[in-house]
Amino acid sequence: MKPAKFDYVSPSTVEAAIEALVASKGEGKLLAGGQSLLPLLNFRMARPSVLIDLNRIDGLSYIEDREDRIAIGALTRHSDLECSPLVASRLPVMAAAMRHVAHLAIRNRGTIGGSLSHADPAAELPMLSAFYNARISIQGPNGLRAVAAEEFFIDALTSCLEPDEMVVEAEFPILEHDGWAFEEIARRFGDFALASVALSVRRSGSSLEDARIAVMGVADTPLRLKEAERELVALTLDEQAPELFSEVVASKVLPNDDLHASGEYRTHLLKELSKRALRTALASKEHAA
Ligand SMILES: Cc1cc2nc3c(=O)[nH]c(=O)nc-3n(C[C@H](O)[C@H](O)[C@H](O)COP(=O)(O)OP(=O)(O)OC[C@H]3O[C@@H](n4cnc5c(N)ncnc54)[C@H](O)[C@@H]3O)c2cc1C
Known part of the structure; x- marks a missing residue:
């Protein structure tokens, strides 16, 4: 399909872009890379009166x-x-x-x-x-x-x-951590994720001093799991730790069924990715700082 008719402006400052948004009275859309917006226009799921192209504004890419x-x-x-x-x-x-x-x-x-x-x-x-x-x-x-x-x-x-x-x-x-992992499963590489886990840790002997965990694809927004972070820090880092950690993560999220996967399958993925993430983070020689 082709987009519905729209006006086009390409301001050269942030202030002019905001003025154009105000003038459009809620009917305008900003255009950046266009990779999400253009499909929406083509399917006529978005019908803005004006497209405000940000790409001529200097100083916003750094x-x-x-x-x-x-x-x-x-x-x-x-x-x-x-x-x-x-x-x-x-x-x-x-x-x-x-x-x-x-x-x-x-x-x-x-x-x-x-x-x-x-x-x-x-x-x-x-x-x-x-x-x-x-x-x-x-x-x-x-x-x-x-x-x-x-x-x-x-x-x-x-x-x-x-x-x-x-x-x-x-x-x-910046996280002052010494181990990290990012694990994701999508139907094909490059597709939107069915589930992902990001993990970063700071080790101290046989336990952790600090941990950061976020997940996505399993709720309506991305989630940082602060409770799971505290529970991970309380764990002893022995052979059981990845399994226990995966149960902790899964206990914090209840994914819904949707077109792409059942909630049960996403929970399964979350557990598997959490296990992998902890193993990778503990084995990691990379330093975040
Ligand atoms: C086939 C395909 C696969 C994709 N897979 C993934 C994926 O796996 N992971 C992923 O993260 N993304 C994926 N994307 C989306 C891609 O990352 C987009 O680039 C991104 O979501 C939108 O960025 P954009 O700059 O293209 O925004 P645009 O498409 O230009 O805009 C998107 C929306 O944001 C608004 N907007 C743009 N800039 C601003 C701003 N500065 N302030 C306020 N509003 C603004 C627009 O008005 C519009 O509503 C995929 C896209 C396609 C087409």
């Missing part, structure tokens, strides 16, 4: 080291994150996850701002923002506000963005 966090501009492409040495050394779980995002052609166009705003519950960047506890900066007609990832995602394909607001940046705090 990956910046701010010592205890990495700041990423909204127009930064998925492939820039995948290939960035800074991301690889400071946000290794993100580096590992990015190759699971769709296919190379899509990663060359898709942006972090578009992915966060689209809020797909099986998308890697929303999950990574929950995992790292990212701070998402949002520009609107009344100025800039910042929201923690856990408050940003409201429901499947729904964020806390108002119709006249746009994401301009996300800041990812």
Whole structure:
């Protein structure tokens, strides 16, 4: 199908983009990489009166080291994150996850701002923002506000963005951990995930000092599992630990049945991926810091 008729503007500043959003009275749509929006237009599931193309705005594509966090501009492409040495050394779980995002052609166009705003519950960047506890900066007609990832995602394909607001940046705090893993299962490599587990740990002898866990594909939003993090830290790291950990993770989430998989199957995947993730994280020689 072809999209319904729309006007097109390509502002050169964030302020002009916000003005265009305000002028559209909730009927305008921002266009970033177009990898989610264009299919929606073609299927006429979205019929905006105006497309506001962000691609002529300078200064929204960057990956910046701010010592205890990495700041990423909204127009930064998925492939820039995948290939960035800074991301690889400071946000290794993100580096590992990015190759699971769709296919190379899509990663060359898709942006972090578009992915966060689209809020797909099986998308890697929303999950990574929950995992790292990212701070998402949002520009609107009344100025800039910042929201923690856990408050940003409201429901499947729904964020806390108002119709006249746009994401301009996300800041990812560095985890001072010494082992990590990202495990995902999709029907075919590059498809949206049926389930994923991100894990990062700091070891201390036969137990852990700290752990970070997030999952996706198993609920309407990505989830950071804070209770499971505390229970993992209380575990002794013996042969039973991966099995016990997988039970802990599965006990925190109750996936629904949908077109792609039953809830029961997703729980099975979650357990398997959690086991793999803990084994990999404990064997990992990589250092996040
Ligand atoms: C075949 C296929 C497979 C895919 N597989 C995956 C996958 O496995 N994992 C994954 O994570 N993604 C996947 N994607 C989605 C892809 O990652 C998209 O690039 C991403 O979801 C949207 O980014 P975009 O820049 O293309 O946004 P667009 O498509 O341009 O926009 C998406 C939405 O966000 C809004 N928007 C865009 N930028 C902003 C902003 N700065 N502030 C506020 N709103 C904004 C738009 O108005 C629109 O509503 C897939 C896409 C396709 C077509």
